[in-house]
Structures are given as C-alpha cells and as structure tokens.
Ligand SMILES: Nc1ncnc2c1ncn2[C@@H]1O[C@H](COP(=O)(O)OP(=O)(O)OP(=O)(O)O)[C@@H](O)[C@H]1O
C-alpha cells in the first residue's frame with residue numbers, strides 16, 4: 001500500500017475512535033503548551049534582566065573605591081576614599097587607555113531639594129558632560145550639562161522624571177529654579193524615564209556639574225577631593241576586557257600599588273552583572289523547562305498506552321489485512337502514521353494554546369512572556385517524534401503478529 | 411443435499427489432475443505449544459493439488475483442517491516439511507514474498523466473513539487492491555464494483571457489513587477473494603454461519619469460480635457441501651487418511 005493509502009487508513013481509524021484520539025492528543029497538547037509557556041516565561045525574564053542591565057549604561061565599567069576583598073587591616077586604613085579627579089582625568093587619556101571611550105567621575109550625596117511649596121530628597125550626582133553617554137541616558141526636555149558649565153562651577157541641574165514630578169507637578173521643569181541644600185540651581189533639562197535597575201531607582205536623581213558638587217558637598221579633611229566612584233565605558237563590548245586591564249594597571253600605577261591583590265579600588269564590569277543575572281534566570285528556565293518536559297513525557301507515555309490498547313483491540317483487523325496481502329512494513333507504516341498524526345496534532349494545538357497563553361498571561365500576571373520560535377519549531381518536532389517513538393513499540397508488535405494468530409484471536 | 415454441478419465439459423477431475431501440481435505438501439508437521447501441552451495438529455501430511463482442481467477437505471472438529479488451510483494459504487508456516495507452491499519453496503520466502511502470495515495468488519473466504527465493519531462493501535473489496543499496489547483510486551473502485559456485481563451485489567456497493575445479511579456479507583468476502591484474480595480460492599467453512607438458501611448461493615458462486623478456471627479448496631464437515639467438490643481429502647487426528655475421487 002502506498003503512503004497516501006496508509007495515511008487515509010490512519011486518518012479514518014483515528015476519526016473512528018474520536019474520543020480516544022482526542023484524549024491522547026490532549027496529553028501531548030498540554031505537555032507542549034507547558035513547554036512553550038515555560039520557555040516563554042524564562043525568555044521574558046531573561047529579556048527583562050538584560051534590558052535592566054543595559055539601562056545601566058552600554059559597555060560600562062564601574063570603578064568604586066575600596067577593595068572587594070577588604071580585610072580588617074585595610075579597612076582601618078580608610079580605603080573607601082581612594083579615587084580622585086586626577087584618576088578620572090588619567091583614565092581619559094587615549095594614550096594610556098586606548099580602549100576606554102569615555103570617563104565620568106561621580107561625587108554623590110543625598111540632598112533635600114525645594115521648589116516653592118514642594119520639597120523632595122534625592123541623590124545628587126556631581127559629574128561631567130560625559131555622564132549621560134557613559135550611563136546611556138538621554139535628556140528629553142531641555143539640554144544637558146556642558147563642559148563650560150563644569151569649568152565655571154555653574155549652578156545648573158538635570159532632574160530625573162520622579163524628581164521633576166515631585167518638585168514641579170504638572171509643569172515642565174526646564175528653566176525652573178530649585179534650591180539644593182538651600183543653594184538655588186536652574187533646572188536645564190529632564191532625563192528620560194529609565195525605571196529601576198539592580199535596586200537603584202534611575203528616575204530619582206539630580207545631576208549637577210562635579211565642580212559645583214565638590215564646592216558645595218565635597219568631603220573635607222583627609223578625604224577631601226575624593227570621589228564616590230568613576231564610570232568608564234569601553235569603546236565596544238568586545239574591548240571591555242582590554243579596558244578593564246588598562247584601567248586596573250593605570251590605577252595601580254597611580255596609587256603606587258605593586259600587587260593587584262592589594263588594589264584599593266574595585267572595577268566591576270557590567271557584563272559580570274549581566275552574566276550573574278542571566279545565569280540565575282537561565283537556571284530557572286531550565287528548571288521550568290524540565291518540569292514541562294516531564295509533562296510532555298507523561299503525555300507521550302499516555303499516547304503509547306493508547307496505541308498499545310489500540311493495537312490489541314485491532315489484532316483481528318491486523319490479521320485480516322495481512323491475510324489480504326499487507327506486508328509487515330505496511331502495517332508498521334499505518335500504526336506509525338496514526339501515532340505520528342496524534343503527536344503532530346497535539347503539537348500544533350499545544351503550540352496554539354501556548355501562544356494564546358503568551359498573549360493573555362501578561363495581562364493577568366503582569367509578567368512578560370516571549371514566544372520563542374526555537375521552542376515552537378522544536379516542540380512541533382518533539383511532539384511528532386514522541387508520537388513516533390512511543391508508537392514504534394506498539395506498531396512493531398502489530399506488524400510482527402502472525403496473520404493466522406491475529407485472525408483467530410477474537 | 412445434492413447441489414447442482416456447475417461443471418462444463420472437459421473440466422472433470424480425471425482430466426485436470428493430470429496437470430503438474432500447483433500445490434505440493436511433503437511430510438508437513440505442525441506442532442503447537444511445548445512440553446505437556448504439545449499438540450501435533452498436522453503429522454507428516456503429504457498432499458498434491460493440481461491446477462484447476464475442486465477439492466474438499468473434510469474431517470471432524472479438531473482434526474486439523476483449519477491448520478492445513480492456514481499452511482496452504484501461507485497464513486502460518488509448517489514446523490517441518492516442504493511446501494511447493496507453483497514450484498516455489500514457500501519455506502524459503504520472506505515476509506514480503508509471503509504477503510505477495512496471499513495478495514495475488516490466493517483468495518480467502520472465512521467462516522466469520524472477516525469484513526471490516528466500518529468500511530463499505532466496496533471499500534472492503536478494494537483492500538487487497540490497495541496492498542497489490544493499484545495506485546489509481548478510480549481503477550480500484552471500478553474493479554471492486556465489477557467484483558461485487560459478479561457476486562450479485564451491484565446494488566449494495568455502499569452498504570456497510572452491518573447493513574447486509576449473512577449471505578450477502580459472505581458474498582462481499584468472495585468478491586474480495588476474487589478481486590485480485592488469484593489462481594487459488596481457499597474457503598474455510600464458508601457456509602458454516604449461513605442458513606440453507608444463503609448457503610446454496612455461496613456454493614453456487616464457488617462452483618462458478620471453479621468453472622472459470624480457479625483452483626478451489628473447500629473446508630467443511632458437511633457431506634452435502636463436500637459433494638460440490640471433485641475430490642475429497644479426509645483429515646483425521648492430523649493425518650490425511652484417505653483421498654478419494656468422488657466421481
Ligand atoms: N493456535 C493454536 N495453539 C494451540 N493449539 C492449536 C492452535 N490452533 C489449533 N490448535 C489445535 O490443533 C488441532 C487442530 O485444530 P484445527 O483448528 O486445525 O481443527 P479443525 O479441523 O479446523 O476443527 P474445526 O472443525 O472445529 O474448525 C486442535 O487440537 C486444536 O486444539
């Protein structure tokens with residue numbers, strides 16, 4: 001019998017046993033839908049983490065004072081105030097650090113702001129004109145801080161959306177005056193909304209020239225003129241490693257430290273945040289997908305069970321077909337087609353259900369899911385393969401039956 | 411019961427059995443089970459059937475008639491012995507070759523009809539054609555229709571077996587047996603489940619098949635049915651104990 005004939009026979013016998021076919025298909029359908037949804041959840045989480053970390057700045061290296069491996073002795077030396085503007089200037093040298101694109105020194109403190117009747121407390125960040133580029137931020141209203149303003153200790157400020165909304169509700173902040181710790185500043189622009197990332201609210205901040213910040217809020221005594229940190233961006237994502245090495249050796253040299261293990265600063269590449277976070281979501285995805293795979297396996301075993309019952313029940317029919325000239329191959333083909341069709345139908349419907357879930361669930365749960373084309377194509381193949389694999393054993397049993405035994409088994 | 415004979419002149423067994431044997435069994439044994447449960451269903455059976463013969467295999471229940479037919483029809487293989495079908499040694503053949511023999515050289519008629527209940531009469535008759543590799547659906551339908559017409563069921567093509575009488579169902583089975591134009595028709599108690607008049611119709615059809623040149627092997631324990639054949643083979647306790655030319 002040709003393939004088309006076997007296909008017709010297979011379809012007819014599946015339709016004849018509608019309820020059983022539907023229930024078997026359901027087992028595979030649920031398994032496949034579970035796989036699509038869990039992979040979708042995992043990819044959604046992954047994408048959220050990636051975009052959150054991207055919003056910290058592109059190709060970002062964070063240099064903070066103090067060592068990551070601070071011991072009791074070195075802690076007592078006050079290593080938390082070791083970075084200076086001179087360090088930042090040196091890092092900006094194309095000669096020493098060719099792979100560093102931009103440098104933004106930061107002097108940060110928490111201050112109270114007032115504008116008319118409104119007051120608000122926010123981190124005030126003193127930095128340079130490169131801050132926006134390094135941190136991947138944009139000015140949506142007004143203008144950014146210029147180098148001239150930094151050089152002239154100008155009293156100008158950029159505000160995050162949350163600060164703007166609190167101090168100047170309902171009006172545009174650009175051009176307005178706000179007092180920071182009692183000193184009047186002109187607001188020259190508002191930053192793009194960036195949400196929050198890694199426990200930092202990126203919309204609740206104020207940026208002023210670093211010179212102004214040193215003059216008003218700078219540290220005094222032994223830690224005078226030290227920075228809260230330095231943000232550095234590499235020329236591209238592939239040069240982050242080189243930029244890291246250049247910054248490390250330059251700072252060690254400037255700080256007269258011979259052994260890297262004694263460094264009085266810590267450089268954290270943004271990629272290390274990314275890889276930590278994506279490792280976590282990745283293992284979560286694998287865990288969920290594992291659970292889904294078990295659901296799929298259970299569905300597959302259910303399908304095999306039904307196929308076995310179906311073979312047993314149709315032994316006389318198999319015997320008759322063999323008596324009429326069906327070869328082992330023809331019988332095998334018929335039963336494998338039935339099993340494969342169940343798998344494929346379950347797969348198609350499962351993908352459909354999964355996609356509906358991906359469209360609907362974000363509205364109910366508030367989490368985003370991503371339809372992965374790899375998961376869709378993969379689960380269609382897997383579903384059909386499950387049908388075939390779990391159908392092989394019953395089909396082989398059917399094909400091997402002696403026509404005489406089969407005919408007389410009623 | 412004396413049934414009318416459908417023989418035409420020149421077709422008597424005495425002239426036809428002189429042809430070379432179509433079927434040749436040599437010391438065939440068939441053993442079922444093992445140990446204490448061993449049953450020797452066939453014991454050293456020798457049998458020759460010539461092309462165009464009409465043979466009745468008779469014997470008591472449990473004597474081994476059906477076992478013999480299964481081996482003749484390649485539905486089962488003998489435990490030992492030699493079976494030549496038209497010169498081919500059946501023992502040497504693989505599954506595909508045996509399937510081809512069942513499909514093209516032998517037509518089966520069973521006591522329980524063995525029709526597929528969900529298929530129409532025509533689709534049932536088409537089945538052997540599908541396994542014979544007749545690819546054109548139109549050709550399969552046409553050949554099934556003419557086979558059904560030849561058994562007088564031209565007006566029942568689309569009826570399912572459940573919508574037909576026992577005699578009609580057996581006629582569908584006969585149409586299915588002859589649709590691939592096999593040389594041999596094997597019928598195991600074809601009238602065993604039928605009333606008298608329906609039984610006569612079926613026997614008349616078998617007589618016709620023989621008259622048009624087919625070799626017919628009929629299993630029965632009814633002497634009246636056996637009387638249609640030109641030769642009797644008596645099976646008892648697994649032995650072929652007598653072969654007599656009935657006329
Ligand atoms: N599949 C089997 N397994 C074991 N023993 C079997 C099997 N088939 C037949 N037998 C035994 O072989 C012997 C011959 O059986 P067979 O069916 O050939 O008899 P029969 O002459 O056709 O009888 P009936 O007229 O009742 O149909 C019996 O003793 C039977 O019990």
Ligand SMILES: [Mg+2]
Pocket residue numbers: 475476477
């Ligand atoms: Mg019998």
